[in-house]
Amino acid sequence: MSNVVDEVQQKRQERIIKQVAEELSLSLKQVRTTTGLLDEGNTIPFIARYRKEMTGELDENQLRQIEERVQYLRNLEDRKLEVIRIIEEQGKLTEELQRSIENAIKLQEVEDLYRPYRQKRKTRASVAKEKGLEPLSVWIWNQPKQGDVLQEAERYIDAEKGVDTAAGAVQGALDILAENIADDATIRKWVRRYTLDHGMLTSEAKDAEVESVYENYYSYRELAKKMPPHRILAINRGEREGMLKVGLDIASEPVHRYIAGQIQKSPSVVDHLMTAVIEDAYKRLIAPSIEREVRAEMTEKGENQAISIFSGNLRSLLLQAPIKGQRVLGVDPAYRTGCKLAAVDDTGKLLEVAVTYPTPPNNKKKEAAEKFKELIAKYDLELIVIGNGTASRETEQFVADLIAELSNDKLSYLIVNEAGASVYSASKLAQEEFPNLDVAERSAASIARRVQDPLAELVKIDPKAIGVGQYQHDVSQKHLEESLKAVVESAVNHVGVDVNTASPSLLSYVAGINATIAKNIVKFREENGKFVNRRQLQKVPRLGAKTYEQCVGFMRITGGDTTLDRTPIHPESYEVVDRLFKELKIDKQELGSKQVADLLTSQNPNELAERLGVGVPTLRDILESLQRPGRDPRDELPLPVFRKDVLKIEDLTPGMKLQGTVRNVIDFGAFVDIGIKSDGLVHISQLKNGFVKHPMDVVSVGDNVTVWVMNVDLKKGRVGLTMKDPSEEQAHA
Template sequence: MSDIEAAVALNEEQLHREEQERIVKQIAKELQLTLKQVRTTVDLLDEGNTIPFIARYRKEMTGELDENRLRDIEDRTSYLRSLEVRKREVLRIIEEQGKLTEELRGSIVKAVKLQEVEDLYRPYRQKRKTRASVAKEKGLEPLSAWIWSQPKQGDLMAKAAEYMDEEKGVHSAEEAIQGAMDILAENIADDASIRAWVRRYTMDHGMLTSEARDADAESVYENYYSYRELAKKMPPHRILAINRGERESILKVGLDVPADSVHQYMMKQIIQGPSAVSEVLKAVIEDAYKRLIAPSIEREVRGELTEKGENQAISIFAGNLRSLLLQPPVKGRNVLGVDPAYRTGCKLAVVDDTGKLLEVAVTYPTPPNNKKREAAAKFTELIHKYEIQLIVIGNGTASRETEQFVAEVIAEAGRPELAYLIVNEAGASVYSASKLAQEEFPDLDVAERSAASIARRVQDPLAELVKIDPKSIGVGQYQHDVSQKHLEESLKAVVESAVNHVGVDVNTASPSLLSYVAGVNGTIAKNIVKFREEHGRFLSRKQLQKVPRLGAKTYEQAVGFMRISDGENTLDRTPIHPESYAVVSRLLKELGVGLDKVGTKELAELLAQQSAEELAAKLEVGIPTLRDILDSLQRPGRDPREELPLPIFRTDVLKLEDLLPGMELQGTVRNVIDFGAFVDIGIKNDGLVHISQLSGGYVKHPMDVVSVGDNVTVWVLNVDLKKGRVGLTMKPPKELANG
């Protein structure tokens, strides 16, 4: 390498370090974290560590940042690095034009938003043909400069006449003035500080308006047929609803901004006092705003509002999905899964308490066939033959008619332990038609596979739901109206987080489940299963190192989340990482007990009495890591989902007509959205608990009070038999009486 090349490389390295430090400082300021926390996290991510691994096994290094904070740092780092790339590109282009001043360079370097960089770059960007560019070609820039200088005296018409030129197409003084005004209007519209002010003002004072294209047409958007709301106060779900109405050509949407206030601000910035061109400049300012600034700022503000709506919709979907994935497994029961339908009949699938498929069948208890007697005989046969304890019904088409039928079968069965459950079957049909389902159940048709999936969903919701594209699990709002790439990334992160939170039994997990373990991809997941099939059960975590393509980095990231329940080393069934096994040995030696005591009540009681701070100092290990070790040793093999209440099992069905205001019911939260929660109370349609009815106190968002899968006590507020709707409240009757 030559001296020049070495100097260039050194300079680039210096610039990279400066950029990195700028990014770290910006993120620390935004997220209110220490520089060390951000710097360490960025370094760990750059080294290829996964977020679940960092959150669980590098707590000392990050100051115990949780997954959400780590993802925030990851997202902001990615954004700000892309921003630095764009800054370099913009600086290069402006410098090549010979127009880069130190002041401009400083403004671009300091920018923390892409929009700021683009505003600063706007005057230097190559433009398509505009009225201003045409005027410049006609040689009218000097006239625009004369007007911009705001001379106290002078005759504008006479000055403009000097620029008349038949060859260039300037036929009159009026045409010359108009061309100069076009140049000035574009210059004003390109001013970064003016655009920034107008953007802020538009967001703060703009009223989003919508009206019907056909006021007589019936639609779900009737609330928005004549609507106005301050843009910055619009809740996300309303933004997305109005966007959809506009996209479907039902609504006309606009942004109403007080133009006079904008004109006054711009005049104050531009007009220096009385001059020979004051009136012309006022006209230029009004034209610049109306023709050039307002339309593009409206697009930007609407885009910002849409992004706000999308981010909230994705956040809700992600939160609901996590709650659904972490539903407690219903273990130790033989289950009869039912995929209900009308014409094609109810498909049945029996699975044992391990999820193994035992038998499939089809019955026709619902219209138009109504073969209830034959169906009841088949149900009863399967119930007795396999000692069924739970019937699980998908909540799709014909589910409530099937539920009524199942309740009657249970009443006749004479088995007190028998109950039924309605489950969200979203995505079951997607899974059933997938290549994965074909490999799993090659001899079943699509509907039979769906019934098996529905049955397994209660036995291990996480293991079954990871087989389905997260977008197909409908537990959100407006998920089809948001950036599908952003949605997919967010939901994948949620599934990954849930899988690693629970841990995976490496001897029973499917490739679908294994592929979400930190550091493991689809190929490695299949290789793990193939290795297991060829060599038998894994007896130790160390054996994973023999799996093809599972290298040292993957092993480090993944092994702590993989469990071996009956292996050679009892620690392999805990969340303790093998890198900490030596710490466990020192700990047990300190306490005077052997490894064989792990899992005993005696050791659990002994560990509960220990001071993590004192032990950490003795064992020369971080306090957060030791706390996790103590917790894991007290409850080895623990499934965190088992601490949650099981779903509500039912034996009888309610009808809408049975409900009366004030009636107390037990229900299961099916979906949480911006304005409330939908609760399954055992009738055809879920009841709505509006956000105002979730608690006696102020509720900022429903997710602060309830989650998907929660068992809740509700009271009937109102019943609309015509529309089939039920209003519910979670406020006890005494609170309701007091308002």
């Protein structure tokens, strides 16, 4: 029996692998190997980095696509078995129906096929069946050429059952037929497709007199399938907040014609009844449920795009270049409660905290300036970092005036996105890290540290609290959480983690490591001193062989007793490195020198891999890792724009050239910090010459960009920017 079960499971697995390979344009071997590796408990970062030969060098995105599709199709197969079992228990399973269920490629198709057999709540049709009217419905369904329907219906009059008239019997029979038509899988599939292709989404104001951000949608129509994701989510939010009435407008005549073509046999004495029942089935039963399904599908499209944007922006934010070697003053601005200050050294160690009141309503600028000067001089601070929340621009003006007064060439300031700082400050983690500070002081420390190492600081915050996206509060929070966790995991493993300095938060995102093991690593480090080699990780409680295999390549040990431990090279490849050094006559002690780097760069990986008996992708990664051991991949990224003075919106004029930092990328453009109170918008049409499919193809969060002012709206505080050089535009004109 077990052999039969195994054979069925094997066939099912092969069917899934074949479908995923076709959908993603990958080879069967790639999908089969990846699925096998995932089933064995390997993590995606590990597979992407250290199993390239096996997967044909699939990247993390492709691996995640395989994982998601395989899981969906496995769930689909489980649902098919469940549906077949239920229908079989009802004694209604036919070979044709079973075949249709087994061949379905979407969950929606399975549910459509199951619909007629699902237990329903009380409906008009079920009441009519209880009254014994099913035989009359069959008589009408057969569409006889002769006979009198009312005369036929008189046979079913039964006062005890509640059938008092022939007309009432006919109506009950029609209710049964309407439900049968509405439950027909083929009809539903066609109507769903037609509605998706031709439906017009409409919205109107519930009260046109009320001003709101939804005024663009107070009288709005757009072809549903062409609606961009951000508009779908905007209308959904307006509907949810009770500002808009939303519907799906669809011409019913083509639908009636299609259904009639499927079921009507003319001429018949019941033609008028069949026409009526088709109209009733569509209007009362099919249209409302299909509209819900289509709206749900549109929402899913909007959510997927919003999550994709949030994920892309988050990755860019996490991987911003760290500002190394600078002592920083973090400032958490506020009005009434004052600006909280936190001075940190170049390692992020907290030196001192203070509070000043340079902003309204206190306006104690002189006292605040003295405290700022005192801290700057005491700790030789070089950079002031201001969170971009409440009172940030007034604080910025104060800091710019202070820098001008000090005439300190080394001193500059930055405005940073403080999203999530308050969430972190109130967290248990922050309380453990800074037990003697209040919430706002912790926030100032976090703001200071997030420029020194954005990744290490931002992983302490729930990714959802880092608001770099659009409509993130309107999407499936479970799906959002899963996607953002994958982004953080990917970023952490891309950079690697110093096992001797990393916090439990950072360690918990390393491939294979969970929160418990992360805490155990830190505890082991505190009790036994610094790790001197990667092998010591095997002594950490709960860190077993599989976890060690998954995580160790992403762990870095600087200054340990094994040079390779500070590289991304996995210990399983150390033997290959030994053979490589012998082959090229390299002394390990010379690793990191320009001479060795040049020698490694000049190698032909294809030829060398054959001589060493190793895969080309693995050798390519080894050569790259050895050229600059201990390299941080973020070091090659541009640093943010440092400022010394303030720009006001009133200072801006069309054509003015400015440097800015991209703060957020959304469907219709990018918001750029140019040093004024509100970020300026570069519309998608102004990102570059030529067609732009999506802003993310051109810019990322954290990018330093050159922009020109297009227009200024002083009343609304809005600035339109362009990244197209006006001088080039004029030259082409």
